């Protein structure tokens with residue numbers, strides 16, 4: 141398949157964390173492509189390494205997290221291997237917030253309580269876009285209005301504690317897009333919010349994507365929100381991508397047993413709670429001293445020692461553009477094999 | 478903000494009055510009064526008083542009246558004439574005795590405070606930013622030693638060192654040859670020299686505590702989610718540290734700055750005695766021993782006012798530093 145150059149290509153990203161119990165292999169060879177103006181979803185249970193992967197793009201993981209591999213960023217302003225840039229140095233800081241920005245899970249704690257929302261939004265503009273405080277303020281008011289905050293000219297001078305959680309997440313989105321970045325990373329942006337507000341936030345993100353044309357890297361542990369948001373999906377388990385492909389194919393024809401388990405856990409009408417909870421048995425192991433073979437083996441309904449444990453499983457292209465890390469995955473048309 | 482401050486000051490008035498009653502009541506509680514302890518002392522040196530003289534002197538000082546009458550007279554004197562009563566043991570008005578020492582006390586307290594905050598806040602920041610570095614460990618060791626060593630012992634050690642190296646233990650606040658001399662550059666220099674040891678001794682205990690507080694507060698702040706947001710915006714580490722973290726970490730320190738004002742004022746009594754410093758602490762100590770009740774009462778009353786003013790000062794600082802507090806107060 142010929143596609144345009146991706147905006148962001150992650151290749152063989154590995155993140156090791158030194159802990160008291162040994163080296164925690166939190167991310168184990170992740171490949172991802174994010175295309176301009178498109179949305180890539182990254183889904184997986186909590187603790188599988190989604191946040192570490194996304195923060196590695198901006199180089200904002202704590203110093204005890206050692207990353208290797210490459211993260212190629214092909215921006216309109218130039219190309220960089222983000223992983224090769226020195227964290228904290230001027231070059232990567234010029235990319236952060238300006239070309240790639242990020243919103244986080246907990247809007248209530250993501251703003252500093254000590255400064256007004258206006259101060260914190262203007263700050264990013266004064267850093268990257270303009271030196272004029274009045275211009276920055278006008279832009280901040282404008283962007284707050286666009287994310288659906290009523291009377292932004294008043295709200296701009298309020299402090300975070302005067303905002304509700306949903307409004308704070310709107311303000312967070314406003315701050316993230318005000319410099320018109322090419323890529324927006326959203327790390328579980330709705331997890332901490334009420335269900336009704338979740339839908340509004342997702343809608344705003346989609347509207348802004350239409351308007352500004354940025355790519356979105358959308359991270360969630362909830363398969364349910366993926367379908368409406370994403371063009372492509374990567375499913376992550378224990379620091380690895382186990383399935384990767386266009387959203388329609390993943391939903392209509394999941395190849396990896398883990399993806400099937402996640403899909404079965406989406407609440408549907410007429411489904412009772414017990415049925416849902418039973419979808420994936422067992423627990424996620426801690427990734428310290430694990431073998432290289434299939435990480436899902438202990439929980440897998442299809443597990444078969446002779447097939448599954450013979451070697452590390454590569455990410456196999458089962459159908460064009462649709463990959464799975466499973467020896468037992470078969471394409472629909474492949475039944476006659 | 479102005480309304481907030483004036484309201485706090487107004488509330489202070491009944492509080493001070495109430496505390497003054499309690500203070501006065503407690504001070505006159507021990508059996509006997511200044512006269513009886515005075516007579517006991519005199520009798521120890523074989524002087525004899527007849528009952529009449531004693532009664533006359535009691536009446537002269539108003540000691541024969543019930544305590545609430547004495548209190549009413551005393552407080553009325555303060556409010557109408559600024560008269561804090563008479564110090565029996567000094568034979569002078571209380572205000573004279575207090576104000577004479579006020580200058581030295583304030584000089585030492587304020588210098589110590591400036592020394593404490595100017596040193597410990599940067600040291601705390603350094604310790605947190607360079608956590609587990611050699612400098613951090615060094616500051617910790619010095620800090621715990623400083624906190625663990627009793628002040629009076631520390632004072633003696635420093636005075637011995639000073640005596641051995643410079644031939645002068647730096648007792649008191651001025652050298653002998655400058656006592657009763659008018660102020661001059663030489664005298665000022667001498668006073669400053671004498672303040673080094675007190676400031677170090679009285680300041681270290683506080684300093685070490687403050688370094689620890691600043692360090693742990695700052696470490697707390699550095700790991701907060703808003704720091705990640707700020708980093709993702711492209712801000713430099715320095716800016717994140719000073720604009721966001723340090724300011725947030727200063728809150729708990731600001732809330733205690735008022736107390737430390739008074740604790741420096743009073744807590745240094747023992748060291749002041751050891752170092753022979755003419756500050757307020759030893760004065761109260763003596764006044765209580767002698768049952769010199771107007772002096773003791775006035776002293777405690779002033780202290781109350783200082784503590785309350787300090788608390789208000791803290792509140793104002795906090796409200797200025799933290800918008801969440803401002804918000805609650807404004808309602």
Ligand SMILES: Nc1ncnc2c1ncn2[C@@H]1O[C@H](COP(=O)(O)OP(=O)(O)O)[C@@H](O)[C@H]1O
Pocket residue numbers: 157159164166184185186187188189190191192193202205
């Ligand atoms: N700073 C850290 N120190 C130690 N372990 C960490 C650190 N950050 C993350 N981890 C561990 O790495 C794994 C992946 O974390 P994360 O990427 O935050 O997961 P999630 O998919 O929920 O976002 C988890 O097991 C987590 O406990």
Ligand SMILES: [Mg+2]
Pocket residue numbers: 187190191327328
């Ligand atoms: Mg996460």
